[in-house]
Structure formats: structure tokens, C-alpha cells
Amino acid sequence: MSLDFLSPSPAAPSPPxxxxxxxxLAGGARAELRDGWEVVGPSADAAAxxxxxxxxxxxxxxxxxxxxxxxxxxxxxxxxxxxxxxDAGWRCPVRPTLDLVLAEPAGxxxxxxxxxxxxxxxxxxxxxxxxxxxxAATELFARFCALDLRERSLPVHGFRPGxxxxxxxxxxxxxxxxxxxxxxxxxxxxxWEVVADAAERLGGRPVGFDALxxxxxxxxxx
Numbered sequence: 001m002s003l004d005f006l007s008p009s010p011a012a013p014s015p016p017x018x019x020x021x022x023x024x025l026a027g028g029a030r031a032e033l034r035d036g037w038e039v040v041g042p043s044a045d046a047a048a049x050x051x052x053x054x055x056x057x058x059x060x061x062x063x064x065x066x067x068x069x070x071x072x073x074x075x076x077x078x079x080x081x082x083x084x085x086x087d088a089g090w091r092c093p094v095r096p097t098l099d100l101v102l103a104e105p106a107g108x109x110x111x112x113x114x115x116x117x118x119x120x121x122x123x124x125x126x127x128x129x130x131x132x133x134x135x136a137a138t139e140l141f142a143r144f145c146a147l148d149l150r151e152r153s154l155p156v157h158g159f160r161p162g163x164x165x166x167x168x169x170x171x172x173x174x175x176x177x178x179x180x181x182x183x184x185x186x187x188x189x190x191x192w193e194v195v196a197d198a199a200e201r202l203g204g205r206p207v208g209f210d211a212l213x214x215x216x217x218x219x220x221x222x
């Protein structure tokens with residue numbers, strides 16, 4: 001006779017947890033489950049979040065994004081410094097034979113086509129992500145980042161590696177006033193605190209991902 005019924009039921013696996021979450025919760029933020037990830041959620045004041053993005057600056061946890069490194073043979077279409085918009089996200093050139101593909105988790109369907117081009121490595125867990133948006137976004141960056149993110153230096157679709165808050169990272173300009181920042185997951189708490197402090201001085205604040213202004217440009221499949 002089996003005694004399996006005496007064994008405790010196995011606990012459901014915990015969802016992946018954003019590297020930004022602990023620092024955000026310590027500052028009074030709330031958590032939410034987004035696309036299978038536990039990330040920083042919206043506050044109870046949706047109007048204040050919308051106002052920050054419209055008139056100053058808002059920043060949101062985007063660590064749930066899929067991040068795939070693609071090593072390939074290279075092609076003549078390589079455009080240094082400019083990302084290509086995909087239906088599910090972005091394809092960002094790091095080197096002539098190396099791209100970083102960013103997408104909503106539903107964009108995992110991209111993977112088979114990428115694997116047909118070369119070797120794919122999933123960096124989702126090792127890279128944290130944050131979106132910074134609003135008319136004061138470039139001023140916010142200037143307070144902790146030496147990169148020149150003015151539009152003449154980093155146009156829309158511009159993608160640049162460099163030192164961000166003294167840590168290695170990447171910055172992608174998704175729209176005129178919207179930037180996606182990627183950095184090592186180990187720096188999540190530090191990065192959140194740096195951005196939160198700088199944003200507060202500009203009248204900005206953390207916001208929920210859905211409060212961010214939309215990327216209104218037409219999407220083009222690469």
C-alpha cells in the first residue's frame with residue numbers, strides 16, 4: 001500500500017523576483033506579479049504616477065522583460081548604435097556578431113528563429129531592467145550617468161553600452177522621452193536607490209509599468 005498521501009504536497013515554485021524589489025519595498029512600494037515575475041508594482045495613486053511621467057519623470061521596474069544574447073556570423077545590415085524594432089521588442093547591436101534581443105515574455109516565440117541564426121544565451125535573470133520616462137528623463141540621467149543622452153547624440157532607437165551609475169550597462173532610447181536601462185542584477189538595490197534619490201529631487205517618482213507613456217511609433221519586423 002502506498003503511503004504517498006502522508007507526504008506534504010510539494011510547494012508551487014516561487015516566481016522569479018526582480019532585483020529591484022527589495023529596495024523598492026523598503027521605500028514603501030508595492031509588489032505585483034507581472035508576466036510570471038514578482039516586480040515593483042504601481043502605487044495607489046495612479047493620477048500622481050501619470051503626472052510624473054507627463055510633467056517630470058517616472059521610473060518603473062521592467063525586469064520581467066526577456067533578454068536574449070545572440071551570437072551570429074554577422075551581416076551587412078549591422079548598424080552600430082541603432083536598435084531595430086521587432087513586433088515583440090527590440091534587437092540591439094552590441095558588436096557586428098553580437099546582438100541583445102529584448103522582448104515581453106510572450107516574445108519567447110522569437111527564440112527558434114534566433115537559434116536559426118546562431119547561438120542564443122538567456123540573460124533574463126542576470127540583467128535587471130528599468131524604464132525611465134518623462135520630460136526630465138535626460139536631466140535625471142545627467143545626475144548619475146556620464147553618457148550623453150541628448151537626442152543629437154542618442155536618437156530614438158539609439159542603443160549605447162557604457163557606465164550607468166558607475167556600473168556597466170546599456171541604454172536604449174525607445175521614444176523621445178522614454179529610455180530602457182539594463183544593468184547587472186547584482187546592482188539592483190543600489191541602482192534603484194540612486195535613481196529614486198535623483199528623481200525625488202526633480203519631482204519624479206517610481207511608477208507602475210502601465211503608467212509609462214506608450215511607444216507610439218510603428219513597429220517594423222526585422
